[in-house]
Amino acid sequence: MNGPHDLGGQHGFGPVAPEPNEPVFHGDWEKRALGVTLACGAFGAWNIDESRHARENIPPATYLSASYYEIWIRALETLLQRHGFVSAAELAEGRMLEKGAEPKRILLADMVPMVLARGGPCDRPVEAAPRFAAGARVRTRNFNPATHTRLPRYARGKVGVVEAVQGSFVFADDNAHGRGENPQWLYTVVFDGAEIWGEGAAPGLTVSIDAWESYLEPV
Amino acid sequence: MSHDHDHDDHHHHDNHFSLMEARVRALETILTQKGLIDPAAIDAIVETYETKVGPRNGARVVAKAWAEPDFAEWLKRDATAAIASLGYTGRQGEHMRAVFNDGETHNLVVCTLCSCYPWSVLGLPPVWYKAPAYRSRAVMDPRGVLAEFGVRLPEARKIRVWDSTAELRYLVVPERPAGTDGLDQEALADLVTRDSMIGTGLALIPEARS
Numbered sequence: 001m002n003g004p005h006d007l008g009g010q011h012g013f014g015p016v017a018p019e020p021n022e023p024v025f026h027g028d029w030e031k032r033a034l035g036v037t038l039a040c041g042a043f044g045a046w047n048i049d050e051s052r053h054a055r056e057n058i059p060p061a062t063y064l065s066a067s068y069y070e071i072w073i074r075a076l077e078t079l080l081q082r083h084g085f086v087s088a089a090e091l092a093e094g095r096m097l098e099k100g101a102e103p104k105r106i107l108l109a110d111m112v113p114m115v116l117a118r119g120g121p122c123d124r125p126v127e128a129a130p131r132f133a134a135g136a137r138v139r140t141r142n143f144n145p146a147t148h149t150r151l152p153r154y155a156r157g158k159v160g161v162v163e164a165v166q167g168s169f170v171f172a173d174d175n176a177h178g179r180g181e182n183p184q185w186l187y188t189v190v191f192d193g194a195e196i197w198g199e200g201a202a203p204g205l206t207v208s209i210d211a212w213e214s215y216l217e218p219v
Numbered sequence: 220m221s222h223d224h225d226h227d228d229h230h231h232h233d234n235h236f237s238l239m240e241a242r243v244r245a246l247e248t249i250l251t252q253k254g255l256i257d258p259a260a261i262d263a264i265v266e267t268y269e270t271k272v273g274p275r276n277g278a279r280v281v282a283k284a285w286a287e288p289d290f291a292e293w294l295k296r297d298a299t300a301a302i303a304s305l306g307y308t309g310r311q312g313e314h315m316r317a318v319f320n321d322g323e324t325h326n327l328v329v330c331t332l333c334s335c336y337p338w339s340v341l342g343l344p345p346v347w348y349k350a351p352a353y354r355s356r357a358v359m360d361p362r363g364v365l366a367e368f369g370v371r372l373p374e375a376r377k378i379r380v381w382d383s384t385a386e387l388r389y390l391v392v393p394e395r396p397a398g399t400d401g402l403d404q405e406a407l408a409d410l411v412t413r414d415s416m417i418g419t420g421l422a423l424i425p426e427a428r429s
């Protein structure tokens with residue numbers, strides 16, 4: 001979707017403001033936000049692509065004025081309601097009112113080291129051979145789905161070169177919407193700065209994205 | 220930015236802080252009452268990223284690559300396995316790629332679409348990495364962004380920006396500073412800052428080590 005999250009090439013956000021000696025967390029609520037988000041992810045009710053899409057769906061004015069942990073919490077509230085774990089009334093009252101859906105799994109403290117160390121690999125085998133080889137010239141598709149995609153707007157309809165075939169991975173655009181993992185080959189595609197930004201592009205700049213096969217057409 | 224502007228931001232932030240504090244507490248309360256989360260599990264997650272998983276992991280990877288050409292070669296070819304050999308695996312580091320700076324090209328990593336970041340080697344991302352200013356400009360005006368970090372590259376240096384649009388996570392291997400021949404790997408790791416592994420910084424020269 002062409003949401004507020006798709007920020008590459010937008011103007012007006014001012015300088016980057018690195019914070020000297022930045023702490024890992026800026027308050028207790030950030031710690032709890034991280035922990036609750038990961039613990040609820042462990043339910044097995046949604047995948048990382050659905051959660052990214054929930055964040056993208058936050059209204060633009062809210063998204064752009066929120067800190068990232070706030071974005072996470074707003075999206076988590078959406079996911080918990082969508083999957084029946086928590087109701088809007090409960091969120092309003094701040095307490096349990098009814099029993100909700102049963103998760104596949106509840107993350108207990110003793111499982112945490114193993115779960116974090118294992119992560120969630122999303123490489124999957126694909127039967128067909130890759131359509132493109134390193135060195136191939138490709139054009140990214142120009143589309144504007146209202147659904148989840150990982151092809152940023154700035155990189156649509158652009159000609160680049162396949163630098164590497166990176167293996168085959170769960171296709172985020174389908175997985176976010178419960179349409180299955182439908183793995184595809186993934187490619188690192190490099191673009192000249194001028195192909196993307198045109199006049200006045202920074203000299204000597206190249207930009208790469210990691211693009212699923214269906215994002216690409218041969219040139 | 221003016222002082223006034225800073226002040227406004229802080230003020231706004233304080234109010235926001237307490238609102239979010241209440242909102243997250245309410246959510247955690249509901250989930251705990253329902254038996255859906257174990258508060259001790261949340262403590263364990265927080266402790267992991269506060270004390271165990273952070274940029275020292277990545278610094279050790281870089282130092283080893285500087286010191287051992289065979290390891291550098293492995294890191295180039297199969298970063299996931301090479302990094303796992305040091306015990307750094309897991310969440311947001313499942314599929315790693317290492318990209319090497321040299322005299323020709325400087326590498327810079329961004330996630331324009333969200334906040335993808337190699338947790339297993341760098342820990343949790345700093346606020347600026349997830350914020351719109353960096354995500355919007357890194358792909359378009361990387362030299363301007365680097366200047367805001369105090370980094371000035373030679374005019375002729377090419378810049379390659381890696382937008383983490385899928386599940387590959389990128390670790391930049393900065394150039395090894397001159398005058399570090401006698402240092403062991405722990406001393407070399409002291410020179411490898413978090414920002415140098417994102418590409419918004421360079422490795423420290425030994426005199427500048429703090």
